Structure formats: C-alpha cells, structure tokens
Amino acid sequence: MAYSFPEEVLEYVFAFLSSDKDRNAVSLVCKSWYEIERWCRRRIFIGNCYAVSPQIVIRRFPEVRAVKIKGKPHFADFNLVPEGWGAYLYPWISAMARSYPWLEEIKLKRMVVTDESLELISKSFKNFKVLVLSSCEGFTTDGLASIAANCRNLRELDLRESEVEDLSGHWLSHFPDNFTSLVSLNMSCLGSEVSFSALERLVSRCPNLKTLRLNRAVPVEKLPSLLRRAPQLVEFGTGAYSAEIQTDIFSNLVEAFSGCKHLKSLSGFWDVVPAYLPAMYNVCSRITSLNLSYATVQSPDLVELISQCPNLKCLWVLDYIEDAGLKALSSYCKDLQELRVFPSDPYGAEPNVSLTEQGLVTVSAGCPKLQSVLYFCRQMSNAALIAIARNRPNFIRFRLCIIEPQAPDYLTLEPLDTGFGAIVENCKELRRLSLSGLLTDRVFEYIGTHAKKLEMLSIAFAGDSDLGLHHVLSGCESLRKLEIRDCPFGHKALLANAAKLETMRSLWMSSCSVSYGACKLLGQKMPRLNVEVIDERGSPNSRPETCPVEKLYVYRTVAGPRVDKPDFVWTMDEDAALRLS
Amino acid sequence: MRSIMGDYEETELRLGLPGAGGGGNEGETSRNNSGKRGFSETVDLKLNLNSNNSDGNQVEDMKQKNLIQASTDSAKPPSKTQVVGWPPVRSFRKNVLAVQKNTTATDDKSGGSSTAFVKVSVDGAPYLRKVDLKMYQSYQQLYDALSKMFSSFTIGNCGSQGLKDFMNESKLIDLLNGSDCVPTYEDKDGDWMLVGDVPWEMFVDACKRLRIMKGSEAIGLAPRTIERCKNRC
Numbered sequence: 001m002a003y004s005f006p007e008e009v010l011e012y013v014f015a016f017l018s019s020d021k022d023r024n025a026v027s028l029v030c031k032s033w034y035e036i037e038r039w040c041r042r043r044i045f046i047g048n049c050y051a052v053s054p055q056i057v058i059r060r061f062p063e064v065r066a067v068k069i070k071g072k073p074h075f076a077d078f079n080l081v082p083e084g085w086g087a088y089l090y091p092w093i094s095a096m097a098r099s100y101p102w103l104e105e106i107k108l109k110r111m112v113v114t115d116e117s118l119e120l121i122s123k124s125f126k127n128f129k130v131l132v133l134s135s136c137e138g139f140t141t142d143g144l145a146s147i148a149a150n151c152r153n154l155r156e157l158d159l160r161e162s163e164v165e166d167l168s169g170h171w172l173s174h175f176p177d178n179f180t181s182l183v184s185l186n187m188s189c190l191g192s193e194v195s196f197s198a199l200e201r202l203v204s205r206c207p208n209l210k211t212l213r214l215n216r217a218v219p220v221e222k223l224p225s226l227l228r229r230a231p232q233l234v235e236f237g238t239g240a241y242s243a244e245i246q247t248d249i250f251s252n253l254v255e256a257f258s259g260c261k262h263l264k265s266l267s268g269f270w271d272v273v274p275a276y277l278p279a280m281y282n283v284c285s286r287i288t289s290l291n292l293s294y295a296t297v298q299s300p301d302l303v304e305l306i307s308q309c310p311n312l313k314c315l316w317v318l319d320y321i322e323d324a325g326l327k328a329l330s331s332y333c334k335d336l337q338e339l340r341v342f343p344s345d346p347y348g349a350e351p352n353v354s355l356t357e358q359g360l361v362t363v364s365a366g367c368p369k370l371q372s373v374l375y376f377c378r379q380m381s382n383a384a385l386i387a388i389a390r391n392r393p394n395f396i397r398f399r400l401c402i403i404e405p406q407a408p409d410y411l412t413l414e415p416l417d418t419g420f421g422a423i424v425e426n427c428k429e430l431r432r433l434s435l436s437g438l439l440t441d442r443v444f445e446y447i448g449t450h451a452k453k454l455e456m457l458s459i460a461f462a463g464d465s466d467l468g469l470h471h472v473l474s475g476c477e478s479l480r481k482l483e484i485r486d487c488p489f490g491h492k493a494l495l496a497n498a499a500k501l502e503t504m505r506s507l508w509m510s511s512c513s514v515s516y517g518a519c520k521l522l523g524q525k526m527p528r529l530n531v532e533v534i535d536e537r538g539s540p541n542s543r544p545e546t547c548p549v550e551k552l553y554v555y556r557t558v559a560g561p562r563v564d565k566p567d568f569v570w571t572m573d574e575d576a577a578l579r580l581s
Numbered sequence: 582m583r584s585i586m587g588d589y590e591e592t593e594l595r596l597g598l599p600g601a602g603g604g605g606n607e608g609e610t611s612r613n614n615s616g617k618r619g620f621s622e623t624v625d626l627k628l629n630l631n632s633n634n635s636d637g638n639q640v641e642d643m644k645q646k647n648l649i650q651a652s653t654d655s656a657k658p659p660s661k662t663q664v665v666g667w668p669p670v671r672s673f674r675k676n677v678l679a680v681q682k683n684t685t686a687t688d689d690k691s692g693g694s695s696t697a698f699v700k701v702s703v704d705g706a707p708y709l710r711k712v713d714l715k716m717y718q719s720y721q722q723l724y725d726a727l728s729k730m731f732s733s734f735t736i737g738n739c740g741s742q743g744l745k746d747f748m749n750e751s752k753l754i755d756l757l758n759g760s761d762c763v764p765t766y767e768d769k770d771g772d773w774m775l776v777g778d779v780p781w782e783m784f785v786d787a788c789k790r791l792r793i794m795k796g797s798e799a800i801g802l803a804p805r806t807i808e809r810c811k812n813r814c
Contacts, residue, residue, distance in 0.1 A: 078666030161673060189673065293674070346668045346675070376668065403668050460667065485666070 007032075011040045020045055039063060046070065047505050049087055049111065050530065053559040054095035066105035066130070067096070073508045073553060074458075075483055076110055077135065080510055080551070082536060084566045089113045089136075090120075091564075097124035105130035112136070118143030122150035129181075130156040137163040141171040141192070148174035155208075158186040169194035169217070175202055184211035188237050188268065193217040204229045213237030216270045221249045224256035231259045238268030241295070245275050253279035267291035274301040284308035288335075291316040293342050299325040307332045313369075314338040319355040319376060326359035330366025338372040339363060346376070346403060357384035360400075364391040372397040379410040380437055385419025389426040398423055399434035405461040405486070408438040415439055421446030424454070431478075434458040444468035448475020456481040469493035473500045483508040490548075491518030498526050506555035510534075514552050517545035522554070523572025530557050531572035532565075540570060697785055703731050703793040704762070714785045720777055724764070727793070763794045 014037055017023050027037040042065040046052060049071045057064075071087025089111045096103055103125045113136045121128065128151045133139075141164060147157065148171055172194040175182075182202065187194070196218070203209060209230050218226075218239030227233070243249055253276065257263070263283045272295045287309045292302065293316040302321050306312065312333040319341050321329070329336065341359070345352045357380045364370060364387070371394050380402050389395075409416055416437040424430060424447050431453055435443065439462035447454070448471035455478050463469070470493035472482065482504065490513040494501075501507055516533065519540075523531035533540055534551035561571040697714040710730055717723045764776040768787040776784070776791070 075666065077671050078669045079672070080666045161671070163673075342674060343668065343670065346670045376670075401668055405664065405667060460669075486664075 007036050010036050014040055018043075042066060043105075044068070048555050048557075049092070050559065050562055051505070051555060051557045054092045056558060058095060058099045062099070063102075064096075064100055065103060066107075067092075067103070068105075068107040068109075069111060070109040071111035073483065073506060074110075074481070075485065075508055075510065080485065082534065082566075082568060085534070085569065086562065086564055086566065087111045088564060089117045093117045093120050093124070097121075101125065102127055104128060107132040107134070108136055109134040110136065112138040113143070114138050115140055115143035115146070119146040122146040125151075127153055129153055132156065132158040132160070133162045134158075135161045140165040141167045141169070141190070145171035145174040148172065148179075149176070152176075152179065153181050154179070155181055156184040156211075157182075158184060158211075159189050160186055162189050164190055166191040168192055172202065173198040177201075177205075180205050180207070182206040183208045184235075185209070186211065186213040186237070187215050188213040190215045191217065196222055200225060200229065206230075207232070209233065211235040213267060214239045216240050216268075219243060220253070220276060224252040227256035227260055232262055233260055234262050235265040235267075235289075236260070236263055237266070237291075238270075240271045241269045241276055242271040242273040243276070245273070250276065250279055254282070257283050261286075263287065265289035265291075269295040272297050274298075277301060277305050280305070281308050286311065288312060289314040293318055293340070296320065296344070303328040309333060311335055316340040316342070318342050318344045319353050320344055321359075322354045323356055323359040323362070324354070326355075327362045327366075330363045334367060335369055336363070336367040337369050339367075339370065340374040341376060342374075343376040343401075343403065351378050357381060360384070361387050361391070364388040369394075371395055374399040374401075374434075376401045376403060378403050379407070380416060380419070381409045381411045382414065382416055382419035382422075383409075383411065385416065386422040389419075389422035393426045394429065395423070395427040396429055397432040398427065398430060399432065399458070400436055401434065402436040405436075406438045407436075415442070417442040417446065421450075424450040428453065430454055432456045435462055436460060438462075440464050441468035441471070444471040448472055451476055453478050455479060457483070459484045459487055461486045463487045463489060466490050466492040470496060473497035479503075480505045482506075484510070484512060486511040488513055491515055491522075494518065495522060495525070498522060498529075501526065501529055501554055502556050504556070506553065508551070508553050510551040512552070513548045515546050516540040516543065516549055519549055519552060520545075520572050527573060528556055528558070529554055530561055532562070533570045533572065534568060535570070536568045697788075699766075699788055699790050701727065701730070701791040701793070704795045706731060712791075714788060719781055720784075727764070727791075731793070764791065765794055766791050 010033065014023070014026060017026060020043075023037060023041060027034045038060050039062065041061045042063065044057060044061060044064050044067045046057070046067070046069045049069050069089075069092060071089075072081050072085060075081060076085070087110060089108060097120055101124070104127055106121065106128075107130070111133075113133060118139055121131070123146075131147060131151075131154070136159075139162075144157075144159075144164070147154065169190075169192040172187075175198075179202075183206075192215075194215075194217070199218075203212065203226055210233060212226070212230060212233055213235070214223075214226075214237055216239050220238065220241050220243045223238060227236070257280050260283060264286060266280065266283075266287060266289070269292055274297050277297070284305070285308065288311050290306075290309060290312060292305075295302075296318065298320055299322045302317065303325050306315070306325070306329055310332060313335050314337060315329065315333070317325075317340070321341065326341075329339075341355070355377055357377060360373070360375050360377070361384050364373075370392055373395065374397075377400075380400065408414060409419070417440055420433075420435060420439070420443050424433070428450075430451055433447070433451065433454055433456070435458065441464045444463060444467075447457070451457075454476050457472065457476070457479065459482075466489055468487070469484075469489040472479070473493055474497055479500075484507075487509075489509065494514060495518060519531055519533050523529070530553075532553045532555075533549045534553060535549055537543070537550065540547070540549060561573065562569070565571065698711050699714060700709050701712055702709045712723075712726060712730070714723070717726065765773050766776050766784070766788045767790045768774050769789060773792070779787070
C-alpha cells in the first residue's frame with residue numbers, strides 16, 4: 001500500500017521520472033502522492049504560456065529549478081500573428097523572481113523578452129545556469145550584457161533564431177575575467193561584431209566549452225585562433241566563411257580543425273567561398289550534424305563535402321543541392337535521420353535550381369533511418385509521394401512545402417490526396433505533418449482514418465468543405481496542435497467537435513470562413529477554452545455576425561481570459577458574459 | 582470534384598510565368614538575364630496598366646482580392662508574391678537568401694543585397710506598394726515605373742508626365758508651388774529627403790521608403806528644397 005512507504009522513499013522513486021506525462025500520472029494516484037510529487041517536481045514545461053498563469057504554477061510546484069515556456073503560435077514564424085499580440089515573459093519572471101530563488105534554467109520559444117526581464121533574471125537567480133531564447137524578440141544586446149555581467153554560474157546562453165536589437169557587440173565583454181563556467185554559447189543570430197580579443201579570452205578561460213556558434217561578423221581568418229583555444233569543442237558554428245584565397249589562411253584552418261577531435265556538429269557558413277570547404281575535410285568523418293542552410297554553394301561543392309561525412313545524421317541545406325546532390329547524399333550517408341531542404345529563391349516565379357520531387361524519392365529510398373523531413377520544392381506527384389511512403393514507413397515528421405499554393409500533381413493534374421494518403425497510411429508513427437499542393441476533403445478523410453499518432457498538423461490552401469475539418473477533428477486521436485490558413489472551413493466542424501478542442505493544446509485558423517457568430521457560440525459553449533478572435537479591421541461587433549473573422553486562436557486554459565490582450569484581440573466568452581449581465 | 586483545368590484557365594489572378602503566353606510582360610522595362618522579376622511581376626495582379634483609364638471596377642476587385650481577408654468561396658489564392666507568410670520561410674532566411682542570386686560566379690564577393698525593396702506610398706492611394714530599387718538604373722526608370730504603378734489612382738499630375746516634369750529642374754519650382762506631386766524618401770537616418778539630389782546608386786543604398794507627396798503638403802518641405810532648387814537652377 002502506498003502509505004506504508006515513507007515520503008522520502010517515494011520522493012526518491014519519483015526523482016527517476018523525468019517525463020512530464022509520467023509525473024502527471026503519478027500525481028493522480030492519490031492525494032498524498034499528489035502532494036509528494038508536487039514538492040519534488042523540478043522541471044516544468046508550459047506549452048502555451050496562456051494555458052496557465054504564473055501564480056497557478058508557483059502555487060502547485062513550489063520548488064522548481066527549470067522552466068520551459070512557449071508563447072506565440074507557430075504561424076507567428078511566418079508573420080501571421082500581428083505585432084503586439086502577446087506572449088510577454090515579464091509577468092513570469094517577476095513572479096518567479098519572488099518564488100523560485102533557486103531557479104537555474106529558463107528555456108523560451110516565441111516569447112517577447114525585454115531587457116528588463118533579462119536584467120531581472122540576471123539579478124534574481126543566484127544559481128542561474130541556462131538561458132535559451134528560441135525565436136524570441138523584444139530585447140537588445142544591453143539585456144545580454146546584464147546576463148553576461150551578473151550570472152556568475154552561467155553555463156548556456158543560446159539565442160537561436162531570435163530577433164535581437166543589436167546595439168553593439170559590447171555585451172560579450174561584460175563576462176567577468178573570473179567567469180569560467182561557459183559550456184554553450186550560440187550568438188549566431190546577432191549582427192554586430194563582438195570584441196574579438198574578448199571572445200578569445202572568454203574561450204580560453206572556459207575549459208568546458210562544448211558549443212560555440214559564432215555570428216556572421218566573425219571572419220574566417222579568425223577561426224583558427226578560436227579553435228586552437230577550444231579543441232574540446234563538440235559543436236561549432238562559423239561566421240562568414242569567405243575570404244580572399246590565401247594559402248596561409250587555408251592551412252591555418254586545416255591545422256586548427258584537425259586539432260578538434262571531438263567535433264560532431266558544424267553550422268554557420270554564410271557567404272561561403274567553396275575553396276575553403278576542404279579545410280574541414282579531416283573532421284568530416286566524425287560529423288553527425290551539418291547545417292549548410294546559409295551556404296550558397298552549388299551542388300558539386302556540397303557533394304564533395306557531404307561525401308566526406310559518412311556518419312551524418314542531420315543535414316540542413318539549401319536547394320542548391322539539387323536532385324543530383326541528394327542522390328549522392330543517399331549513397332554516402334546511410335545514417336541520415338533528418339533532412340531539411342530550404343528554398344534559395346522562394347519568391348522566384350521559375351525554378352532556379354534542378355531540385356524536384358525526385359530528390360526526396362531518392363533519399364527516402366537510400367537512407368533507411370530517415371525519419372524527419374522538411375522539403376521545399378516546386379513540383380510533386382502522387383506517384384512520388386506513394387513511393388516515398390512505401391520506402392520510408394518510419395517517418396515521424398513529414399513537412400512538404402510545394403511552393404505554389406494548390407499546385408496539383410504535375411503529371412496527372414490531379415489533387416495530391418492519394419499521395420499524402422499513402423504517407424499517413426504507411427507511416428504509422430507519424431507525429432507531425434505539413435501539407436501543401438492541391439488537396440480536397442479526401443486527404444482529410446485519409447488523415448482522420450490513418451493518422452492516429454499525429455500530434456501536429458499544418459494545413460494551407462486545402463480542402464473543399466467543413467467535412468474535411470470534421471475528418472481531422474473526429475479522427476486524429478492524438479492531435480494536439482492544428483494550424484490552418486486559407487481553407488474553406490466554416491463553423492460546422494468546429495462546433496460539432498468542440499469537445500475535441502479541450503483535448504488539444506491549440507487551434508489556429510486564419511483566412512478561413514468561421515463567422516463571428518460561430519466564434520461567440522463556441523466561446524459560450526466551452527468555458528474552459530479561450531476562443532480568441534484576432535481582427536485588425538476593428539471590433540467584430542461592427543460587422544454582421546455572419547462575417548468571417550480574420551484569425552481565430554482557440555486554446556484550452558485554466559487561467560481564464562487573457563488580461564494582456566491588445567486591441568485587435570477579443571475573447572469570446574468575455575463578450576458573452578458582458579452581454580448577459 | 583471541381584474541374585481543375587477549368588479553374589486554372591479561368592483564374593486571371595495568377596502571374597504569368599516569364600515567357601509564358603499572356604504573361605504581364607507587355608512592353609515593360611526590359612528584364613535582365615539574372616532572372617529577377619521584372620516590374621510587371623511586382624504588380625500583384627494582371628492589371629492592364631498600359632491601357633489608359635483602367636477600369637475603376639477592376640481596380641476595386643483587385644483590391645478586394647489583394648487584401649488579406651477571409652474569402653468565403655474557394656477562389657484561387659493570389660499569386661505567391663502576394664500572399665502573407667507563404668511560402669513558409671522564416672524572415673531571417675529570407676534575408677540571407679536575398680544576399681545572393683544563382684549566378685555562375687558564386688565565389689564573387691559582391692557586397693550587399695541584390696534586392697532593395699522599399700515601400701511606396703502615394704498620398705491619396707488606398708494602399709501602399711513595394712518596389713525593388715535595384716530593378717532600375719536611373720531615376721527616370723523609377724519614375725516611369727511608379728507612374729505606371731499608380732496610374733489607376735487619379736492623383737492629378739502625378740502621372741508619368743508629372744514626375745518627368747519633376748526631373749526638369751526649371752519646372753521644379755512650379756511644381757512645388759503648384760498642385761502636383763513631389764517624390765520624397767526616408768533615408769537611413771530617418772530624415773525625409775527630396776528624391777533626385779544624390780547619385781542614383783547612393784540613393785538606392787540610402788532609401789528606406791518612398792512617399793509621393795501632394796504638392797500642397799510638400800510645401801512644408803519647400804523652404805529647404807526650394808533653396809536647393811534655386812541653387813541648382
């Protein structure tokens with residue numbers, strides 16, 4: 001019986017549970033397990049910052065050491081969420097500063113972080129170790145200076161893909177001379193040049209530095225100096241990888257790279273001069289991860305490099321690699337697990353490279369461990385998708401972006417329903433799917449029928465009617481996040497499946513046909529959802545109820561309606577309450 | 582199942598591909614070989630700009646489809662150059678990609694971006710446009726393009742002739758004193774400047790956005806500009 005174990009024993013056992021799902025399950029067993037668990041939970045993941053409030057979190061979990069919070073919906077990455085929408089970090093920091101003095105880690109994604117927040121972090125948490133700001137914005141390099149100056153035990157500072165107002169490179173010089181704890185530094189998103197000598201000294205005095213991702217402003221001739229001071233590096237991101245061709249720069253690079261026996265991951269490579277790529281060849285045999293998505297290099301040079309990396313597991317590359325390069329990839333890199341191919345000219349009217357569906361077919365055939373794909377291309381066929389699905393039933397993430405909206409199968413001019421249908425039917429472990437091309441309600445029928453493990457689905461310019469949405473909402477048992485843009489979905493499927501929305505993290509619909517009246521009804525019907533209308537045309541009350549809203553964001557929450565809404569966001573149940581009173 | 586072919590033939594909203602029949606290339610500024618979009622393609626829809634007195638209704642319709650709002654019918658989306666957030670490429674990737682074009686000399690260290698898109702507002706026009714300044718080699722070409730772009734909005738003499746008059750310094754003061762329009766731009770320092778003072782390349786580098794002001798408002802600029810004009814004339 002549970003009560004025959006002393007608390008300390010249970011706590012000790014619970015400490016082995018790292019997954020949130022397991023901890024949540026444990027806390028439901030009985031009241032005493034709930035109590036014990038909540039006092040010993042150290043790591044919190046909040047997938048939607050508005051699903052809960054800082055006060056509720058702190059009340060339940062008083063001894064947290066690490067938080068991970070996500071803010072804006074994913075489509076914010078593509079400018080679909082207006083400026084000023086929300087996801088402010090400050091309320092969280094100010095609450096945690098009071099209640100979690102021993103907080104060590106803060107990891108954020110798509111949140112608005114101000115310099116004020118950063119300063120508060122740097123001064124409130126004496127043992128602060130890890131700061132990861134992924135796709136965040138709202139802060140300047142002054143905020144970074146506070147972190148550098150005050151966080152004496154900092155291990156990780158990772159600014160990946162954040163938008164930082166770059167006032168100067170001075171911030172790096174604020175790390176004190178006796179600061180030696182750095183393990184990971186990712187400043188690749190910054191524009192300004194930092195003081196190189198400060199960087200050199202920082203790297204020299206931090207013996208545990210494993211990850212160093214420089215920004216574009218660090219020139220290639222300075223790399224050897226850094227690499228020589230940090231031969232223990234595991235992950236390295238270059239700056240601009242271009243210079244006049246000089247033999248001494250090249251030979252210095254070769255020597256410096258050779259000294260790094262532990263390098264596994266390379267990135268950076270802005271403005272690449274292909275002649276400098278061979279400098280890395282003698283580390284390539286150990287490389288498992290390569291991010292060449294800024295490297296504007298042609299296919300033959302890419303192939304030369306890739307052919308030296310037999311242990312490659314993850315490759316991000318521009319479509320300059322072309323079908324020929326992907327064929328080479330599939331023959332050299334049998335361990336490949338993740339491939340992302342980005343478009344070099346996404347807005348061009350005509351293809352500028354010879355990259356087609358064939359490249360993806362070849363890789364899916366040749367790389368038996370491939371499980372995660374993001375692929376931008378300009379043509380696709382059902383036949384190709386069916387082949388890909390049959391080749392690779394082990395896909396977990398499949399994100400295909402055919403650049404022209406509603407592009408049909410280029411061979412038959414039919415919709416791509418059967419192709420994507422084959423993907424969901426064969427890939428039984430599929431967790432994430434992004435659709436594109438010409439698609440009817442049929443594809444959603446296939447998805448609802450087969451994609452039982454699907455957690456995240458992205459839809460654009462697809463479908464014919466509410467039936468499509470209904471298939472997804474009623475069939476996809478594991479669905480957590482659904483994001484839809486420019487589809488002819490109205491309110492019928494939404495209202496019929498309202499209860500489903502409480503089992504999901506969030507639903508985003510923009511440029512669809514959901515009427516204001518339907519949104520109000522949904523908000524009234526489902527008090528535990530925040531049904532938020534985003535409309536920059538002014539209050540939806542000024543238009544007829546049948547008028548579709550611009551954007552709709554629905555998410556489950558225990559925190560009630562947002563209190564920090566901008567003037568273009570309306571919460572539906574709030575309105576209803578006001579009208580009834 | 583709708584007839585796919587029928588829909589594709591019907592839609593006039595898609596840009597013609599360069600060289601494809603019916604593309605919007607009617608006599609526009611010549612396109613260079615690098616494959617950059619010609620001016621005609623920065624025009625969102627196939628407005629027949631060369632025809633004078635363009636149909637007001639046509640403009641209205643196009644404006645409706647141009648705005649990002651929910652459409653209740655399953656109409657074809659506007660061309661991809663118009664659609665917000667499509668293709669789904671993060672902005673920091675767009676910036677990187679704009680630095681180079683797929684030319685044969687990839688190790689050519691050409692400094693700076695190969696595009697220079699700036700917003701253009703014309704007083705009285707209901708929405709703004711964007712132009713790529715690097716598409717043009719001179720002020721004259723820019724004015725030609727702008728006149729065509731905004732010819733559907735009757736803003737008096739802000740047509741091709743009005744802007745050409747602007748180039749003619751002897752008419753400048755007349756223009757400023759009169760009811761016509763004045764092209765101005767915001768430079769890197771945030772100051773609003775009169776277009777045309779500096780060499781073209783310097784202008785392209787410095788210009789952040791363009792505004793074609795109505796003459797009467799430009800008079801506010803006038804003291805400094807008229808001084809300059811007097812010095813030049």
